[in-house]
Amino acid sequence: MGKQGKERAKARREQRLQEISRLRKLPYSSVERWWSSETVAVVTGANRGIGYEIAHQLAVHGLRVILTARDADRGRAAADGLRGEGLNVEFRQLDVSRPDSVESFAKWIAEKYGGLDIMVNNAGVNFNTGANNSVEFAEEVIATNYFGTKRMIEIFISMMRPTTSGARILNVSSRLGRVNGRRNRVGDMTLREQLLKDDCLSEELIDDMAANFLCQVKEGTWASNEWPQMYTDYSVSKLAVNLYTRLMARRLADRPEGHKIYINCYCPGWVKTAMTGWAGNASAEEGADTGVWIALLPCQQLTTGKFFAERREISF
């Protein structure tokens, strides 16, 4: 893209952000508001950054929010702050990369609320900033971003409360994980074609892709194997999240009325948080917006298996 093209893209983006900021101020009508103060929303990794803002905004809309964090002190402090604003927020410790932690959280949710209505899988890690592209922490990145999200979904699917408004799962992902992204995609054409076709998509294919990548990292052969070029381990983890979102949407599609579960993912943009070293061009509040918008979509507009950014559907 030339200099002029970049400027036009920047101007379009700024216009869109202004439009979203206007939309955010519009109150939901009573017809659109399907939720109540009894509606339970769980947000992972919510002690800071985008997760904290998603928890904040959902609570401002009047939901009961379970703010979870792996570090109990940080999580409790974040929840106390929101409760200080008069919001209905409760803290619970949860490390998505530890099966025992997810299981004990699930037990607590079952006993206290009998399930949940909205699950936001936000917890994530990335160890690259700027022009770095190290895969030193690839195992942790895949274990948290992909397997952590997958574990949450596997355990909580049966605990999403039946409702005519539809239970909702939202995965916080990234455009870096697009199958067919212009600049950052899987180079292997055969694999890419398989990943793009719904019929070929399976849990085995996704898990094998992740395992294959990690195996190549261990062997030191990953660099010559056509993985996404930027923040490779992180991009592979988010690619897997996107694929799993599509797969689960298909698996959940046949559920009967009253038991529907809608699952989508979104990219918050390039957000000024600890993860980006406070670089980025959007605030955490702006980054949370599309996530909250999807989680609260009025029933008539519900959709599943889609990828969003800036309140619009984008391609996988």
Ligand code: NDP
């Ligand atoms: P932050 O680093 O600010 O927040 C990440 C959160 O995830 C922290 O609360 C962190 O906890 C938590 N976390 C990490 N590992 C675990 C774990 N095993 N169990 C539970 N919680 C965990 O980053 P962001 O707010 O920017 O990121 C939020 C999400 O948005 C991530 O999924 C990220 O990949 C995604 N994203 C961010 C973008 C950006 O530009 N910032 C762009 C695209 C996507 P702790 O404080 O203990 O480390």
